[in-house]
Amino acid sequence: MQIAAKISEVPNFGKKVVSVSGKEILLVNIKGSVFAVENECPHQGSPLGAAIVKDGHLSCPRHGYRFNLTDGKCAEHPECVLATYPVRLEGDDILVDLG
Numbered sequence: 143m144q145i146a147a148k149i150s151e152v153p154n155f156g157k158k159v160v161s162v163s164g165k166e167i168l169l170v171n172i173k174g175s176v177f178a179v180e181n182e183c184p185h186q187g188s189p190l191g192a193a194i195v196k197d198g199h200l201s202c203p204r205h206g207y208r209f210n211l212t213d214g215k216c217a218e219h220p221e222c223v224l225a226t227y228p229v230r231l232e233g234d235d236i237l238v239d240l241g
C-alpha cells in the first residue's frame with residue numbers, strides 16, 4: 143500500500159485528486175470512510191474531481207452516470223465499471239493499494 147494523502151487533506155464529504163505512482167486517483171471521504179477510485183470515467187473518460195457525491199455514489203459531471211463508491215458499478219449502465227482501490231487509514235495517512 144502507498145500513502146496517497148493525509149486524512150486532514152480530504153474533509154468530510156470532500157474529495158481530493160492525488161497522483162500515486164503516476165496514476166490519478168480520486169479520494170472521497172464520507173463520514174470518515176475514505177474511498178479511492180480512478181479519476182477517469184469509464185464511459186468517455188471525464189475526470190471525476192467535479193463529480194457529485196450522494197448516497198454512496200459518485201455522479202460523473204459529464205453525462206451523470208452514477209457509480210457505487212464501494213464496487214464502482216453503475217446500475218443504469220452495467221457495461222461501465224469504475225476502478226476502485228482498497229483503502230486503509232493509518233493515523234493521519236490514507237494508504238491505497240493500486241494492485
Ligand code: FES
Pocket residue numbers: 183184185186187188202203204205206207
Ligand atoms: S464521461 Fe462520465 S458519464 Fe459520460
